Amino acid sequence: MRIDDIVKLFDAITKLLNVLIWPGVILFILIRFGQDLREFFSSLGELSLKGAGFEVSLKRKQAEVVAALSAAAASKPDGDKTPESVAKEAMIAADVVAEVVTPRAIRRARRSTVLWVDDNPHKNSYERQALEALGVSFVLAKSTDEALKKISKQRFDAIISDMGRPPDSQAGYTLLDQLRSSGDQTPFIIYAGSRDPEHVAESRRRGAIGCTNNPNELFEMVLSALARPA
Structure with a gap:
């Protein structure tokens, strides 16, 4: 070029x-x-x-x-x-x-580590690139068990999860429920195939920030989560 x-x-x-x-x-x-x-x-x-x-x-x-x-x-x-x-x-x-x-958002992002739980992480590579451009670091997990092990060893600023991971069609909720029942209040976002109002409402009822299938909305949710006081 x-x-x-x-x-x-x-x-x-x-x-x-x-x-x-x-x-x-x-x-x-x-x-x-x-x-x-x-x-x-x-x-x-x-x-x-x-x-x-x-x-x-x-x-x-x-x-x-x-x-x-x-x-x-x-x-x-x-x-x-x-x-x-x-x-x-x-x-x-x-x-x-x-x-x-903003400069403030970038400064916060550069100090942040996010756990992304998905059994097909390659499908979210562009979304990760968008956040990595601001300095966010990612740790990947392909199962609920793997995610829980990583959470037990490291503190994360936010967690992103898909919904279905074989054999659990609601693995996103399974992970969220286990975290909340143990007292873990890490900001949690579900990035799956739906952004229907009933799914958004259910995810929030369970303690998540929300759920979406839109990259722009996900980006906004993550930056909003990282801006929260620790």
């Missing part, structure tokens, strides 16, 4: 963050320049000097997160997904990121 192409690409991403470019460009950037985009961002400096201390460059972080969340939305197995719907999700991601990715 030539230097002038990189400059044009970064300019396009900057405009995306201000929600000023047409939706088709988002898809073009993600599909055509995905690998180059990651390499370009990784080569940029992460810190800028402001006053007496260092502050993370917001534009760089925001662009990385928007790209990852957009890729997460595009990768979901949605039968009626269209380029227009994916582009709309990308625009929503840009709005969400511009609102919640």
